Amino acid sequence: MDTATKIEEVKKCPVQYVLALNDALNVINGKWKTPIIGTLLFGKMRFKELERNIDKISPRMLSKELKDLEVNGIVKRTVYDTTPVTVEYELTESGKTFQCVLDIMVKWAVEHRDRTLGLKK
Numbered sequence: 001m002d003t004a005t006k007i008e009e010v011k012k013c014p015v016q017y018v019l020a021l022n023d024a025l026n027v028i029n030g031k032w033k034t035p036i037i038g039t040l041l042f043g044k045m046r047f048k049e050l051e052r053n054i055d056k057i058s059p060r061m062l063s064k065e066l067k068d069l070e071v072n073g074i075v076k077r078t079v080y081d082t083t084p085v086t087v088e089y090e091l092t093e094s095g096k097t098f099q100c101v102l103d104i105m106v107k108w109a110v111e112h113r114d115r116t117l118g119l120k121k
Contacts, residue, residue: 027072028037032065034102037091041099044090045086074098 010016028034039053051062066089074095079117080086
């Protein structure tokens with residue numbers, strides 16, 4: 001069964017639909033994972049660059065979340081044999097496919113903000 005057929009089957013069953021949502025949320029759940037993925041959509045970055053781009057994230061939390069994302073196949077960590085050692089983070093192919101989800105979330109957020117503030121009816 002191809003992916004499109006599987007997705008259509010999942011959409012027909014509330015239990016399967018919720019299970020699939022839980023699978024997705026298990027990978028991206030938490031306050032910091034989505035901002036990390038969103039930041040890495042702009043290209044490879046070193047740890048300090050990520051830390052600077054994500055307001056209020058602590059180094060400890062950034063490290064933990066990057067490890068989780070790496071284990072789940074969303075982020076790739078590359079260590080270069082330089083002095084000092086250089087480490088870069090980037091999205092995997094699977095991680096890059098998350099951009100369409102984030103783009104829809106951004107569109108919704110902008111429209112929701114406008115509606116909530118009364119700027120759009």
